[in-house]
Amino acid sequence: MADKTNTPAQTPEDLSEILRIRREKLAALQGEGLDPFRETRFAVSHHAQEIRDRFDELEGTSVTIAGRLMSKRGMGKVSFCDLQDRSGRIQLYARKDEMDEADYNRFKKYDIGDIVGVQGEVFRTQRGEMSVRARKITLLSKSLLPLPEKYHGLKDNDLRYRQRYVDLFMNPEVKDVFLKRSRILSEIRAYLDGKSYQEIADKLGRHVKSIDNALQRVKRKMEKFLEEAKSQDD
Secondary structure, three states: OOOOOOOOOOOHHHHHHHHHHHHHHHHHHHHOOOOHHHOOOOOOOOOHHHHHHOHHHHOOOEEEEEEEEEEEEEEOOEEEEEEEOOOOEEEEEEEHHHOOHHHHHHHHOOOOOOEEEEEEEEEEOOOOOEEEEEEEEEEEEOOOOOOOOOOOOOOOHHHHHHOHHHHHHHOHHHHHHHHHHHHHHHHHHHHHHHOOOOOOOOHHHHHHHHHHHHHHHHHHHHHHHHHHHHHHHO
């Protein structure tokens, strides 16, 4: 299936236009009294991976899930989306004649990167894809910036460090490393706590580490500069 996240890199002019359009969409929603940034609660009954793991048990069951739209594709009165939450991804199936018409028309204007809440039933499409048949889709947060393109993504290490939140939801393997690190540290702390050890926060250690990180960034920039200079000489 076609994926609208597979797009060429945006030029500064393209980005400015995207920002303008998305801000206009937000202003229109706010004008209708549907400000997504005032949506502070949405009850979630299941997560994406849980639905996949328990599909036989949950098929035909009503669920509520929430997450970020990572792709969006439409065929007339039917739309397919990939929704990503903290556990993984699952496909959404939205059909105009199965939703409130006004809700569906608003949903058609949502952008990749928006965070939505979905009420619907678990089912399998004709192609065998585990999905949620949407009955109601609520915009929970509007993404005013486009996500990095699918196949190039965040490659610049400095940008990844500065925008770690983007790195985490665009690169599942990075998120997995952070989760494993957190669990390992928790186990180490629990073990040492059990032995009556006392954890001491050392400001000097953090300061030394921040200096080391800065030096590493300078080193990478110098290496990149030298490579570009060498390629120009060639």
